[in-house]
Amino acid sequence: MFENFKKITAFFCAAVLLLGIWAVNVSAAASATIAFSNQKPSVGQKVTVSVTVNGGEAMYNATFDLSYNPDVLKYESSNITVNAGAGIVKASPAPGGKDKETYTFTFSGIAAGSATISVSGTAYGVDNDLPFGASAALTVTDAAKSDNANLKSLSLSVGKLEPSFAASRTKYNVSVANNVTECKVFAAAADAGAKVEILGKNALAVGKNTRSVVVTAPSGKQKEYSITITRAEEGEDESSSEPEKALNEAVIDGVTYTVLTDISDIALPTGFSADTTEYNGTQVAVARDKSGNYTVYFLKSADSESCILYTIPEKGNKFEKLKYAAFGDKTYIFADIPDGYTAPDGYYETEVKIGEFDVTAYAAIDSEYTDFYYVYCFYNGKFDTYRYDSAENVLQRCPEFKLVKADEKQPEKTGFLSRFSSLSANAKTVVIGMAAAFIAAVVLIVLLIVKLFGKNGIPDEDDEDVMFSGDFDNAVVSDAGVKDEEPEKEPEDAGNEEK
Structure with a gap:
């Protein structure tokens, strides 16, 4: 039985040791993520690669290699000191005790093709080596010729454009007095590679005169601007000729x-x-999604070259600014959560600024990640929940964040299982390892008790007296319990033997 006991003891000790080593190794692991400022840059464009290393604990030094395709990308710069060449950037930053740090690397596209960015290295904590790695791919496209056929400016030598100039507005009216016999048109293209052609005569006849400006983009696309100049009749006041509204x-x-x-x-x-719809008795351009959830209008002010996106609610006739944000080539529309739904327990409603908009969001009540917010978005025909990282300005789909019906009582989430499920994977591993070690210790103690006290279980009072007395050294343990050992007989005196 003692041999079996030794085998069982050795087995449990080895199991506890392996569990302890495994738990420590798993817990001492870092992670890395890679993000691109533009996942589809064109040849000649620059792209910033952001590498975020999360050690899970304080990091004081790190070394890593970032590899890329030198046939597609050319290394330009970084926010840390590196050695770069032959498709590899070697870095040895010092995080200075931070548990998370982001490093940026700027590349330029030199040829069309796919490029995989990989990072592999180790961060060093106080007692642990923290290996990490990640990879992501981007695609460099051929530089396309510009389709920009807009004008940057449009003016006249005499008279005032009505309405005022805007690149998107193509029709104008001008009224001049009868004594104005000539009017020149001046125009400049928004794209330096575009061509501008001004048609019509400078000389003005009495009545309406039409001048045209044709802009040809580098791609060949054309856009025409039309100006109707009305010269007043003799004796007629120019103000009587009202421009078209x-x-x-x-x-x-x-x-x-x-x-x-x-x-x-x-x-x-x-x-x-793209589609069209009627607004104020005239046809205007709009953009619609396939499901008909949104009809988007594009508005420009006279003093701005950029357009602003608006919608008109179904139950209303006033424009409302569309809340949206662009991340790379993807545009996300921030939507209100459906009526009758709310966030699950453990989250509270707040606001977070994304781009130029203050967006309704939800955040966890008890979380170490205070930079994470959950928002409801519309993208590519679907509504879903997304997680926004305000520290790194990253928006990512998060289907595991489920909205719940407001009138349904949510189950209470208390007790050990709830707390355990909220732990990270590393923390769960440590807890399991500690539990296994505790169980192994209990088993060993039970085995020792059985071995010491035999089949009869707990010793009786006589046994206890023996254990805690000076005679315990002369006691032996048997299956029947504790008993006194008979003293050895002393050899007879040699003198008696002679007798």
Whole structure:
């Protein structure tokens, strides 16, 4: 039985040791993520690669290699000191005790193709080596010729454009007095590679005169601007010739905007297509998603080259600014959560600024990750929940964050199992290892008790007296319990033997 006891003891000791080593090794692991400023840059464009290392504990030094495809990308710079060449960037930063740090690397596209960015290295904590690694791919595309056929400016030698110039507005009216016999047109293209052609005569006849400006983009795309110049009749006041009123105008908060009638040169959100609709008795351009959830209008003010996205609610006739944000080539629309739904227990409603908008979001009540927010978005025809990392400005789909019905009582989440399920994978491993070690210790103690006291279990009072007396050294343990050992007989005196 003693041999079996030794085998069992050795087995449990080895198991506890292995569990302890495994738990320590798993807990001492870091992670890395890679993000791109543009996942599809074109040849000649620059792209920033952000590598975030999360040690899970304080990091004081780190070494890692970042590999890339030198046939597609050219290394330019970094926010840390590195050695770069032959498709590898070697870095040895000092995080200075931070548990998470981000390093940026700038590349430029030199040829079309796919490029995989891989990072592999080790961060060093106080007592642990923290290995990490990650990889991600981007695609460099051929530099496309510009489709920009807009004008940057448009003016006349005499008279004032009505309405005022905007790159998206293509029709204008001008009224001049009878004594004005000539009017020159000046125009400049927004794209330096575009060509501008001004048609029509400078000399003005009495009545209406039409001048045209044709802009040809580098890609060959053309756009025409038309100006109707009305010269007053002799003796007629120029003010009596009123310009045509623009029907595609809207006044919002005291600012006059033009509702665009042409959005062919504007990149639409994923899942949207160009369409037209009627506004104020005239046809204007809009973008609609396939499911008909959104109809987006594009508005520009006279003093801005960029357009602003608006919608008109179903139960209303006023424009409301569309809340959205672009991450790379993806555009996400921030939506209200469906009526009758709310966030699960453990989260509270708040606001977070994403881009230029304050967005309704949810955050965990008890969490070490205070930079994480959960928002409800529309992207590519689908509504879903997303997690926004405000520290790194990253938005990622998070289907595990489930909205719940507000009228349904959520189950109580208390006790050990709830707390255990909320732990990280590393913490769960440590807890399991500690539990296994505790169970092994209990088993060993039980085995020792059985071995010491035999089949009869707990010793009786006589045994206890023996154990805690000076005679314990002369006691032996048997299956029947504790008993006194008979003293050895002393050999007879040699003198008696002679007798």
